[in-house]
Amino acid sequence: MTKNHKQTSEPCSKNTIVDTLHRIYQDFSKQEKRVADVILDAPGELGLYSASELAERANVSNATITRFVRRAQFSSYEELRLAAREARSWGSPLFQTRPVTSTGDNDFLSEFLEAETHNLAQALNSLVPSEVDEMTEALIAARNLVFMGFRNSHFLASYARNQFLQFRSGTRISPGPGETITESTADLTSEDVVLVIGLRRILTSLKSEMESLHDRGVPILLLTDPSARVMPAFARWTLTCPVESPYLFDSYSGVQSVLRILAYKSFQKSGKQGRAYMEAIEARHAETGAFE
CATH class of the missing domain: 1.10.10.10 (Winged helix-like DNA-binding domain superfamily/Winged helix DNA-binding domain)
Structure with a gap:
């Protein structure tokens, strides 16, 4: 809704x-x-x-x-x-609260694994199958599928786009090289979907861009973390993944896994058309000797 x-x-x-x-x-x-x-x-x-x-x-x-x-x-x-x-x-x-603190124990790798596993489990356990079905149906049906993210979120948006472009056309990053966001989203309508990755620290401009898309009726799927404020109000769907960790730098293991699940389930729903698209790409790779 x-x-x-x-x-x-x-x-x-x-x-x-x-x-x-x-x-x-x-x-x-x-x-x-x-x-x-x-x-x-x-x-x-x-x-x-x-x-x-x-x-x-x-x-x-x-x-x-x-x-x-x-x-x-x-x-x-x-x-x-x-x-x-x-x-x-x-x-x-x-x-489900769980305090995140650094214990200072010597077994660093074991504690690091525990923190990563916790974030991964929280992210995956938050997914509701019926909602994932609704989201992936929209991702497949969209005329244009646009991926948006800034700073650290940009490489995750790029990762997500690279998965989807394997089996469907009409994917893009916003903004593209040398573009403003307005130039790369001006043609979007209710027939398109924008997948926004907005993880802390979030640029102030992202909220205004999301509000503009929302007001134009463009569906937004937002993937964010619990620190997000206001942005979920502009999204049709919101997925929340923990990124906080006892250690320096945020943890994106859960975020990346959720993106992979969205891509995998979308590929399943794309059926013969998606597989044919992927096969055509691989055939072209073979013709041009793109990979060793």
């Missing part, structure tokens, strides 16, 4: 609490954004806090918590806590 970032008439529920906070995040006051940040950073812990404890963690007054609850369309703070508890019981990985 397309998320309308201006809609605030419905309260959160167990599967929309995070979406709702993203959707109305820009409407919060500076103090209310502090509260939203505490919740969005670890939504699974919300059910454990009293209103006063949440106020202390966010460094705001109890009155700010009351205004925040009202702005989020809850009748009381207890109703907000109940929604968080239900979401945690429901199994959303966003609500």
Whole structure:
């Protein structure tokens, strides 16, 4: 379902609490954004806090918590806590908390493996088969499939595009070399799909570009991490992968695996047409001696 970032008439529920906070995040006051940040950073812990404890963690007054609850369309703070508890019981990985700390143990490789495995498992466990089916159907049916990402997200967008171009035409990176984003997306319509990879640290301009695409009716599939704010409000589909690690530099093992799954499932759905496209590419490679 397309998320309308201006809609605030419905309260959160167990599967929309995070979406709702993203959707109305820009409407919060500076103090209310502090509260939203505490919740969005670890939504699974919300059910454990009293209103006063949440106020202390966010460094705001109890009155700010009351205004925040009202702005989020809850009748009381207890109703907000109940929604968080239900979401945690429901199994959303966003609500499964696990503190990330560096233990300082000598067995570096073992701990590094544990951290990577945790992120990979969280990313894959967050996938819902029916939603993956819906996303990959759209990725295959799109007239143009555009991949967008900046800084570290750029090479992941490039990786994803390189998988899809093996079995379907009409793929591109935005912006391409020497292009602005506007020049590379001006022709996009509701018949196209943009796969945006927006991982921390996110350029401010990406949010405005996503809003522009959203307002034009261009479907967006967003792959991001739990630190994202506002952007999910502009996406038709959002996949959230953890990237934080006890070690320097973010971990992208889960992100890359999710992208590979999207490509694999899309290739399956492409059927004979996708296989024929891949075979034609490989035949041309053989003719030109492209590889040793």
